[in-house]
Amino acid sequence: MDTSLHIYNTLKRKKEVFEPINPPFVGIYVCGPTVYSDVHLGNSRTFISFDIIYRYLLHLGYKVRYVRNITDAGHLEGDRDEGDDKFAKKAKLEQLEPMEIVQKYTLGFHDVMGIFNTLSPSIEPTATGHISEQIEMIKEIISNGYAYENNGTVYFDVEKYSKDYQYGQLTNRKLEDLLEGTRELGGQDEKKGRLDFALWISAKPETIMKWPSPWGWGFPGWHIECSAMGKKYLGETFDIHGGGMDLQATHHTNEIAQSQACSNTAPVKYWMHTNMLTVNGARMSKSAGNGFLPHELFTGNHPLLERGYSPMVVRFFMAQSHYRSTLDFSNEALQAAEKGFQKLIKAGETLNKLGDSSESTVNIKELKNNCYKAMNDDFNTPILIAHLFEAVRIINSANDGKEKLNEQDLKDLKDLYKTFVFDVLGLKEDQAQGSEETGLTGDLIDLILNLRLDAKKNKDFATSDKIRDELTKKGVTIKDTKDGFEWEI
RNA sequence: GGUCGCGUGGCCGAGUGGCUAGGCAGCGGUCUGCAAAACCGUCUACGGCGGUUCGAAUCCGCCCGUGACCUCCA
Structure with a gap:
């Protein structure tokens, strides 16, 4: 039986054996949040999914460098490559400095990640902290002939690039199709091609967040930061790049293009994409206004919720679906997850109280192998959880005297719980509301x-x-x- | 319009060319003074129509429904 880890690679549209470029080291980059507003639950799902992936890679013994950026500049609204970015707009709205916005929502993000028991990344670089790296990269792209400057703004030349590389390879799109689907140019646009995107955007007099560059004062485009920071910390080609599926067609496609145009190498070996969290079948998103904030979920203070659910119940709920599937959000589903989670945790407590028997009526080794098999198959957490419930059954049956566990079984079961429930799935016992009782x-x-x-x-x-x-x-x-x-x- | 997905039992959600994941809910039983918890049993589905096959829910075709992306979004 093949016991190696398999990962679904978006680039190849199939599962592949995971072979790190420089074992035992693994480099993984995940697109982090744009910190101009609160992270909602859909965002959280992606980071929880990659937390489980990170944890499993660590468990397998890899030396993982996990980079997850904070986008704190250069993210424009709409497709107009002009005006202020999201931070400046939000700052005006809240009457704060842009960096106050960044600070506020970065802290909020870290808080939420902590509540969900996610491990911190190895490096959490910010876009504003890597302006010079981005400028260097843009210069390189220009000198390679894949970008051009116009009035202080630098655009990536998609048509030029397409002559030498496949622009839409990540989403399997042809240039003609992409061109067809794009809207007409606005008229006063400075772009040559309608697919061209900004690498550097020239500042207007009123722009607050701006930096000097060879093309004058300005700020970086959104896509270049991830290319620059991934390259800086993980190298020109690294193992895994992850993010939400919504980033595939534009952000990640452009990242690949930038890196190819700069270094003539594919930046990433395995592209991984997590699917969306939905509410009543529609994607949860900021713009659709159907987003749940984590604290609304915990307190139950939301029109669609009957009551609150604990962070670990939510984490368990998310782990019960595969990261590449959409997951639909409802009271009923959360209640079911809550019951299941409690059953799992209670059995863990029961396990610690069980005494051993001289004989054994169970096969823990096989169970353990099944758990690894599930995780090795592209991090299949729902299958893993199904096997863990077999462990629950065994524990509760043993507690009822219907199964017999010997000393080794008990040890193996405890080990199984520690490994998969706590270390890999990253679950922990909820702080019972009354636990702080005197x-x-x-x-x-x-x-x-x-x-x-x-x-x-x-x-x-x-x-x-x-x-x-x-x-x-x-x-x-x-x-x-x-x-x-x-x-x- | 283009690209890519999805449609599984009351709900959520895996997976698979034949050996009927799992959780929740329901029903029956064991246990209990009664409950609760736990255990056992039960309910057993894969959108529709064709095709390939000894055999398909799983592969292929068509149709219907639905979603994502193509514009900022994890």
Whole structure:
């Protein structure tokens, strides 16, 4: 059986065996957020997906350099390559400095990533911190003849480039088709070709964020930052480049073009794209106005939500679908995920209390192999989770005395949980709302439940049920066991 | 209009040319004073019409529906 890791490569439109360029090192670049507004849940999905990919690569023993940029300049609205970028516009709106906008939403982004238990990237470079690298790259592209300057703005010459390379290879599009689908030029445009995009944009007198360049004061185009920073930290050709599927046709296509035009090498060996989060079948996006913010989800403070869901439930919910599939968002689906997540975590707690047996009625080795098989097949987390629920069944059955686990089984199961549930899927126990209770409250609940136990022994069920009902109303869940009770808030 | 996808049981969501993922919900049972939890069993689907095949939900064709991208968006 082939046990090597397979990755679906957008460039080839098929799964390929993953062979790093310089093993054991792996370079991975993921397009990070544009920090001019709060990240919504759809954005989060991409970063959670790549967090699991990063974690699995680490688990396999690769020395991974994970680069995820922060776009803090140069991102224009619309297709007009003029005027202020998103940060300056937002700054005017909120009456702040552009860099205050950047700071505010960068911190917010990191906060959300922390809440979702994602690992920090190895390097998190910013566009504004790499202006000179971008300028150098643009100069190189111009001298290679694939870009031209007009009134202080530099455009990438797509038609020229297409004579030597395949421009639309990532999305399998032909130049003629692309040209057909593009709208007419506005008239006062300075571009030669309608597909040409800006590498450097000349500043207007009122532009706030601008830098000096060989072409005068200006700011970089959006696509060049990722090419420049990927090259700087991971080399001219690196292993994996990831991002959302919406970036495929434009951003990543242009990244490839820039790198080819600059260095005459393909920048990336494996392109990976995560699919969109949808709401009622339509893509969640900023512009559509159907975005959920993470904190709205946690608190339930949103018109479409009946109540809140914890960050780990959301993470589990996302891991239950494959990263290349769309995932639809609904109360019902979240509730199902919540139940499943709790079952998984509770079984993990039960596992720690199990005693071993001299015999074994289960096959943990096979289970473990199945888990690896699932992850090796293009990070198939839903299949992994299906296998983990087999572990749940085994644990709970053993707890009921219906399966027998020997010492090795217990060790292997604990190891399985640590590896896949916690290290790879990146799940952790939710902070129960009541976990910060003082010991006194817990003692009091124990006291009350001990009184209830006495009532039960005396067959005074009216009293025992009353106590249970009242405590349930207060949010304390009671489970009777053979000779006692368990409770949680 | 062009490119690329998708259509799976009540819901979410994998996968596969024959061996009926998984979670949630439902139903029946075991356990329990009753619950809860847990376990066992049950329900067993692949848009429509053709074709290839011993055999297709899985491959091919057509049709219908739906989505993404082609314009900023993870």
